[in-house]
Amino acid sequence: MTVFILVSGVFTGPHVWADATARLTEAGAEVHAVALAGLGGPVPAGGTEIDLETHIADVLAVIDSAGKEAGQEIVLVGHDYGIHPVLGAADRRAEKVARIVYLDSGLPRDGVPALAAVADRGLREQALQAAGGSAEGAGAALAPPERDAWQFLGSTAGIPDAALDRLTALASPQPLGTLLRPLTLTGAAAALPTAAVLCTGNGASIAMVQAQVDFGEPTLQAFADPRVTFFELHTGHWPMLSDPTALAGTLLKAAAGEGHRLTPRRATEAQPFLLDVPELPRERSGNVDLYLPPDARGPRPAVVFVHGGPVPRGARPTPRDWPGLVGYARYAAGQGVVGVTLDHRLHAVTDYATAAADVAEAVERVRADPRVDGDRVALWFFSGSGPLTADWMGRTPPWLRCLAANYPVMAALPNWGRLDSRFHPANAVAAAGSLPLVLVRAGLETAAVAATVEEFLTAARESGADIQVIDVPNGHHDFETVDRTDESREAVRHAMRTVLGHLTV
Template sequence: MTAFILVPGAHTGGWIWREVADRLRESGGQAHTVTLTGMGDDAPPAGPGTDLETHIQDVVRLIDRVDAPEVVLVGHCYGVHPALGAADRRPERVARIVYVDTAVPQGGAPALELVPDQTVRELLRQRAEKGEDDGQLPPPAPDAWQSWGSVADIPEDALAQLAERAAPQPLATLTQPLLLSGAASKLPTTGILCTANGSSIAMIEMLVRLGDPRLTALTEPWVRFFELGTGHWPMLSAPDELARVLLGAAADEGYRLSPAEQPAHLRPFLLDVPERPRERVGRVDLYLPDADGPRPAVVFVHGGPVPADMRPTPRDWPSFLGYGQYVANSGAVGVTVDHRLHDLADYERAAQDVAEAIELVRADPRVDEDRVALWFFSGGSLMSADWLATPPPWLRCLAATYPVLAPLPNWGFAGSRFRPATAVRTAGRLPIVVTRVGLEMAEIAVTVEEFLTSAADCGADVEVVDVPNSHHGFETIDYTDEARHAVEHAVRSVLGHLRG
């Protein structure tokens, strides 16, 4: 008999698991919900010393009481931290750890690092740095739960109950580092990804292909994944499906990631482009054409976040080498820039890096300062919002390839200015070239459609270059005539606007 221990996320108690627990019991398993200290119901009230270790011990005590040889620990959002801490104390009792729509915590890091609401995260970080980790964090306002994750598919009565029963979160549970001995590092694990909240297996596979060493553990043979087509609280929006997936996880079912033999972004560019020399100035590389007099320029802005220690950096990736050389061979100055988008909280800094790179390029006497195009890729495309909102007269074209054109729900960007799907409404007649891949990840594809709908509503000048049978990052993945023609088409369009 499988015994599940269900650990709730921030501001919630064991009550949130009620429907899932009932279905697990109906299937013949045990299901034990836990309300952590200070989080309501019959749990002890929070005191001055209530911290993450308090919540870890809450889970440990429940493990010790459960009459089963092994348990499956299930943690939702913040709840993964006390679940993982408890597994580290009782590894011999834990058959599997299940992460419900949350990233894997890093040992030594506090839970605040994974808080989705970036405003709250920064506030907590500042308080922790000052040693102000007492007190409590109020729950979101009834209409602000979206800032903590997608509320897609939650029935109105369940959403009302979520707001009504939410409890303040003791600050130290979020600011105290998660200390692990490593005893649970090789326990079987399952990640349940909620696609309406911006997570998917395809997204995880893309990040693994980037070669980020922090994600290597996700390809271990004891790691599995499931997807649910719902928002961040599947225990409220899809309890039947979540219970089914939990039973599958306990049976060692699920999708396994394969290690990438070669990171996809380091494969050759899909076009055979003659090499050209480049000049490097700080974070900026310039590819210069064979021409006299100032020439128009195309500034390529890579995606991300990209880990700070990743080598080579994006401007040395074959795709950006290829684009820069291709544009230079076509008579314009190709420009690549290594901006510092290393984390979701870095968009402000990265946008400043891009703005400074543009100033440097426009000041170069070999560049026609009045004829510049900006070309954004993937997650870097959110930075296009600044230029769409108030296009300067020298900006002759803005391009975006397999772009993210609105923040994903789990990025916590409530109130952020980095929303191209909104900014396009004031773009006027600025020419925009969007390269859309047909095999895009669903959570990204929906942001492109949101952008195009908004652009159509305001009459923006948008050209869409469709690549129906290609993937995100197709320039080093899909070596097809369709993909090659798409790159050639997009470059012709951008250069045409520069010359027109």
């Protein structure tokens, strides 16, 4: 028999697990939804402050009282913030735990508080303000969100109205000490089997995690271990409310060791570009690489290729050396224009302003190069750099002849929280005027990313923007690498012809 110990996230208590618990129990499992202190559980006597250690103790108490029968295996499930007390408890009772399940949660690290995993800028600022200078928020609590504000903590897709009403009505203030006190881990639970359940409606997917592993993100390399399995649920951030049946079934499979296993880091740097392009050398200056046409005479137009992200700070090779971007730059140079790649500092969803400054500075250096026609430049964005397009549509300079984007993320994904309104292309496109826009759309894009693209295209059409969409019906995100097909090759050729057509008129 499996014993599930379920730990919920911020502002929520055991009530959120009611439907999933019923289904797990029907399947023969023993289930305990933990009542964390202050979040449905009793407040410690004697005025003791509630912090992360308090919640770890709550989980430990359930572990110590459960799974008494022979053959029972304890599976700890942590949703959202709940993964922090789960890991803290597993670290202290590793010998009693059979498996840990990360349910649409972050990846906590030793010495780092839970607040660091909160993507929403508004919630972080609210927490720090409520702390009032106290390092661990002694005695303070964070007010729960209003009904319409849950979406900033994660996608509410699929939650029935009545369930969202109940979630709001039963929400509790979150003791700040639970978010501000660092998690302490000894590594005792590092070898335990784990499973991760990703909610695609919240912007996560197995493909995205695999990409992060391939980037070389150090904290994720352990997720390619065969003891780690992955599942996707096609719903929002609260699957226990939006699809408890699917969640229960997934947890049962996770407990049995089923699920998708990641491939250890793939040598993507060895994967050639999907088109044959000339092996042109690069000229490197700072964070910018230039690929010049082989027969360049006089200043030439330039195409600046802007990589996506977020990309881990220590990823190697850096994006400007990725074969896809190098291939695009060499392809452009082979067509008679200057191809440009660059590195920018989009390492987290909080870094868009920094990345925007990096791109703007790099573009000005490219335009100042005497071999570049500074009055004829195109910018070409990829994937997570999509929000950066807003700056250029909102204040289109006369030298910008075309703006292109491949499988772009055109708004904050649900698990990003609130992004600065400056980086919302759907709001900026009305100011694009006659600037030619080219959007290459992957037909098999993830639902969360596709929704941002559709929002942008709707705004573009309503504003009368000059936009051309190039569809890759059978293409996935990053189709040039994932789908090395004739359809993908023709899409790349079509997009390049279109961009160069706007540059050379």
